[in-house]
Amino acid sequence: MRSDAEVKPREPEASTLIPESGEEAFALTARDIQMFKMAHEQRFVIYHQLKRAFWPDRSDRANACYKRITRLVNEGYFTIERTDMKKRLSIYLITQKAHAELKACGEDSTLPLYTRTGDFERSLNHDLNVNSIRILFREFGLDQWTSERVLKERDHVAWHVPDGVLNVHGRRIAVEFENFLKGRRRYEELFRSYKKGGRYYLVFMILREDLRDWLFEMDYNAQQVWFLNYNDLMKYRRLAFLENKRGRRPLERILK
Structure with a gap:
């Protein structure tokens, strides 16, 4: 797509x-x-x-x-x-x-x-895709979105800043979009930040590329961090699957 x-x-x-x-x-x-x-x-x-x-x-x-x-x-x-x-x-x-x-x-x-x-x-391409993710969740009736710009410039978040934060029934979900996969060290630091912070109920790692085994098997909180393919999200919407090393589940189960 x-x-x-x-x-x-x-x-x-x-x-x-x-x-x-x-x-x-x-x-x-x-x-x-x-x-x-x-x-x-x-x-x-x-x-x-x-x-x-x-x-x-x-x-x-x-x-x-x-x-x-x-x-x-x-x-x-x-x-x-x-x-x-x-x-x-x-x-x-x-x-x-x-x-x-x-x-x-x-x-x-x-x-x-x-x-x-x-x-x-x-x-630019990264930011356009983040816009599309925000709009997709808006179509689901989930319009409580805090953008990266707001997190940085208004909330002055001192720790790692996600691309957006989605509020689902009072629970904060960090949204990370990756146009291209980066090095292992970057994800080690990212997962460490989310693991110790306790600021987000879930973390959606939305990837433009296919999920790699080395990333899938890294040390992250599998109750919190879930991977999702961007093209699948746009095509299957609520029926797209989240997955991590503990299993997989449809997105709609989390958004209910």
Whole structure:
């Protein structure tokens, strides 16, 4: 299954976003605020992710998502920036105007407005996939997500910071996404941190690559740490299987 980073949906072009004459008076909606909040906490989103998260039941032909996001860009709430990557993705960041709206209604997570840094694209594919994971859990009705940015900049977490923390019925689940497997030492330190911390009920290790035997057999708390393949998660959703050296179980059993 293709990742969101590989999807090429129809999206507004910055050069064509010209207000139509006779447009009705503009007013922000609760959905607009939630879109701003997600983009703000995750730093950015792409068009396909906004459509999937906030217009899940509308067909492309209905064009509702395209029209609304175009209007939000025209009104100065979203800005579109192009990446320098080969695929030239269009990313959506909120503006100072949108940030002021979030702050006014207490939805800014006490974070400053994000601006792109020089190393922004180094983790772009990773961050896009983390966005997709957050949106998938949102589709399950689990929208209590604390992003890595919030953990670092608002909560000032001093220990290891996961890619996100999902709250499931009051239980905190750390979510780690790995685009590529790293060295053994990195995972030794990671598992040691989770084992001694006691801060998370479970840890989901979501891997883009196939699970390797050496990682599977490492020293980790098998009651806490579970491995899950990213493509299986996107394809099978709640029916995807978590596994570790003690066994396997369907994701839906944990999310109930």
